[in-house]
Amino acid sequence: MSRAAPWLVVAALALVYPAVILATGNPSFPARDDCVHPATTDGDIDAVFGYFDTALEAAEMRDRALEVGFVGTETTWNGCGRARVAVGGIPTLAVGQEFVEQARTVGLEVTLEQAA
Numbered sequence: 001m002s003r004a005a006p007w008l009v010v011a012a013l014a015l016v017y018p019a020v021i022l023a024t025g026n027p028s029f030p031a032r033d034d035c036v037h038p039a040t041t042d043g044d045i046d047a048v049f050g051y052f053d054t055a056l057e058a059a060e061m062r063d064r065a066l067e068v069g070f071v072g073t074e075t076t077w078n079g080c081g082r083a084r085v086a087v088g089g090i091p092t093l094a095v096g097q098e099f100v101e102q103a104r105t106v107g108l109e110v111t112l113e114q115a116a
Contacts, residue, residue, distance in 0.1 A: 035080035037114045044115035045090040047099045049073065049108060051082040058083030068106045078116070088115055 039045045049065050052058040058075045062085045065073040072087045090096045096112040103110040 035078045035082070036111075037116070039093060039096060039112040039114050041114075042092040044088070045093065045096050046086040046088045046113050046115050047090055047096060047103070047110045048113050049085040049087075049103075049110055051078070051084055053082060055083055058085050061085045065103075065108060068108070070103070070108075086113075 036051075047070075049061050049070075052061065055075070062073050062075050065085065065087075070087055072089070073085060074087070075083050075085050078084050087099070090099060090112070093112065100110045100112065
């Protein structure tokens with residue numbers, strides 16, 4: 001086998017793969033709303049303080065939530081390229097609603113989502 005054979009395989013794949021993707025339709029990327037899964041049943045629920053485009057914005061919200069007593073508030077990046085600030089481990093929707101009401105008393109808006 002010649003030394004050029006591996007390079008020919010790589011070049012062929014580099015040309016064939018995009019052609020196959022374009023021939024089968026436009027590639028699909030998730031929209032921002034595709035990464036949000038509202039909680040509809042009891043189970044592992046997250047209380048989400050929001051989604052942010054920058055780490056700085058997310059850190060500010062996380063710090064604000066921690067300052068008013070929401071222990072366990074964390075920032076993670078989701079599959080849609082946004083920082084998510086949330087507290088996890090809420091067992092039921094009823095407990096989640098209590099969490100939402102408590103957050104409102106300190107001026108924070110929270111949504112309940114199924115844990116990822």
